[in-house]
Amino acid sequence: MTTGIVAHPEGITSPPIDDLLEQVDSKYALVVYSARRAREINTYLRQRSAGMIQGVPPLVETEPDQKPLSISMHEIAEGKLNFYTDTAISE
16 A cells, blocks of 8 residues: 555646646636636537537647546646636726
8 A cells, every 4th residue: 555645646636736726816806807717618519418508619739538627727737827807996
């Protein structure tokens, strides 16, 4: 039995949180942006399987069994997405 840290983590720890936080303002923004993009990817994949291709496909190379949230995290880590916030400025 071996113990210790895995050299190349997989799953939710890949890409590392530190890399993801370099692309966004905060942990909370990361949650919102990744969840929003994961929903878009999920919708795209369902529509593609039904023969109706609409929306933006994944912007990174994906594995057949890769989950939409994991795909969105990789897109964020690679800087493939632009984030805009809807903030009103009061005078």
